[in-house]
Amino acid sequence: MKHEFVYSTSPAHIVFGEGKSATTGEWIENIGCRRALVLSTPQQQADAEELAALLGHRAAGVFARAVMHTPVDVTEQAMETVRQTVADCVVSLGGGSTTGLGKAIAYRTDLPQIVIPTTYAGSEVTPILGQTERGVKTTVRGASILPEVVIYDPSLTTGLPVAMSVTSGLNAMAHAVEALYAKDRNPISSLMAVEGLRAFKTSLPQIVQTPQDLERRSEALYGAWLCGTVLGTVGMALHHKICHTLGGSFDTPHAETHAIMLPHTAAFNALAVPDLLAPVADIFQGPVGGSLWDFAKNIGAPLALKGLGLSEADLDRAAEIATERPYWNPRPIDRQSIRALLQDAWEGKRPAD
Numbered sequence: 001m002k003h004e005f006v007y008s009t010s011p012a013h014i015v016f017g018e019g020k021s022a023t024t025g026e027w028i029e030n031i032g033c034r035r036a037l038v039l040s041t042p043q044q045q046a047d048a049e050e051l052a053a054l055l056g057h058r059a060a061g062v063f064a065r066a067v068m069h070t071p072v073d074v075t076e077q078a079m080e081t082v083r084q085t086v087a088d089c090v091v092s093l094g095g096g097s098t099t100g101l102g103k104a105i106a107y108r109t110d111l112p113q114i115v116i117p118t119t120y121a122g123s124e125v126t127p128i129l130g131q132t133e134r135g136v137k138t139t140v141r142g143a144s145i146l147p148e149v150v151i152y153d154p155s156l157t158t159g160l161p162v163a164m165s166v167t168s169g170l171n172a173m174a175h176a177v178e179a180l181y182a183k184d185r186n187p188i189s190s191l192m193a194v195e196g197l198r199a200f201k202t203s204l205p206q207i208v209q210t211p212q213d214l215e216r217r218s219e220a221l222y223g224a225w226l227c228g229t230v231l232g233t234v235g236m237a238l239h240h241k242i243c244h245t246l247g248g249s250f251d252t253p254h255a256e257t258h259a260i261m262l263p264h265t266a267a268f269n270a271l272a273v274p275d276l277l278a279p280v281a282d283i284f285q286g287p288v289g290g291s292l293w294d295f296a297k298n299i300g301a302p303l304a305l306k307g308l309g310l311s312e313a314d315l316d317r318a319a320e321i322a323t324e325r326p327y328w329n330p331r332p333i334d335r336q337s338i339r340a341l342l343q344d345a346w347e348g349k350r351p352a353d
């Protein structure tokens with residue numbers, strides 16, 4: 001039967017618009033809180049301090065030590081700051097790493113979160129937390145992990161370097177591509193995925209040309225919201241499994257890994273579900289994998305895993321880890337075919353689909 005699905009909406013408040021980060025103080029009050037701990041990475045500390053100054057008495061302090069993959073020891077330091085400052089909510093200003101720290105605090109305390117995303121990773125609209133302890137990254141899901149308020153303010157994204165904008169956009173697009181063939185997809189998740197892909201197809205090439213263009217930044221942030229929402233709503237498959245394997249076991253950088261793998265995993269699955277991936281071929285005007293690879297190349301994305309410090313000898317182990325436990329994918333997987341796919345991605349080949 002064509003229509004058979006479960007559809008649940010997210011309870012989060014989504015606030016979108018230029019300059020809307022100035023309403024953070026109002027949102028702290030709207031959710032019944034009084035003192036927010038502002039979180040950021042060390043690189044965005046100045047922006048976090050500026051936001052805290054704007055919040056005045058509603059800011060409990062700034063914790064600017066967020067790092068990628070949410071190490072538990074950093075979360076414990078942040079928890080100590082939460083206790084000392086008597087914060088009753090957190091405001092995460094930054095990309096997925098800062099959002100991850102806010103989620104890790106909320107997971108342990110149930111404190112409400114306001115997120116002001118400055119990349120396109122999409123973590124702000126998912127109930128998913130990935131955290132690392134003793135070198136092992138595990139993922140948990142839960143209602144307390146989903147942020148209560150997300151404020152998308154494109155004016156805070158004009159400083160995102162072009163290279164990071166490109167890889168972060170491709171990271172978001174990967175959520176949408178996998179959502180199109182997700183086992184638990186529904187008509188709304190597919191509409192959002194297609195609209196998210198269109199938003200990045202339009203905006204990323206223009207951001208590369210004019211990074212300060214607020215209209216284009218706004219379009220990309222809109223795409224991030226759509227792609228992140230489907231990541232939080234439906235299950236991911238082969239692509240995310242391989243990226244988590246490479247990031248978790250070989251420490252490859254998150255967004256770059258997604259950017260390189262997307263054309264290869266999409267081409268692999270397009271052979272099994274060409275009808276479900278037809279919107280990708282339509283938007284990028286060509287075969288699914290090849291057209292995504294051309295798009296990535298044209299906007300200056302990295303194309304080869306060997307450029308990320310992964311050695312060719314690592315590929316056997318990566319294929320083994322990515323296939324050792326069964327998980328759902330629209331096309332059956334086996335170690336040999338995943339090893340071949342990784343070889344192509346390592347060399348930076350254009351998928352021949």
Ligand SMILES: NC(=O)c1ccc[n+]([C@@H]2O[C@H](COP(=O)([O-])OP(=O)(O)OC[C@H]3O[C@@H](n4cnc5c(N)ncnc54)[C@H](O)[C@@H]3O)[C@@H](O)[C@H]2O)c1
Pocket residue numbers: 041042043044067068069070094095096097098100118119120121122123124126128129130156157158159160161164168231254255
């Ligand atoms: N749980 C989820 O749903 C989910 C989804 C996607 C990503 N993630 C996680 O997010 C992390 C990656 O996040 P990311 O790719 O957004 O990178 P990031 O948050 O690590 O940011 C990368 C760097 O860019 C800087 N930066 C961010 N925005 C900037 C801006 N506008 N201007 C200047 N500098 C800026 C950051 O401070 C940081 O130094 C990973 O740990 C990944 O696992 C989680």
Ligand SMILES: O=C(O)CCC(=O)CC(=O)O
Pocket residue numbers: 069100128129130131139171231240243244
């Ligand atoms: O690392 C996490 O927090 C989970 C990341 C995730 O599922 C989405 C992604 O890989 O971009």
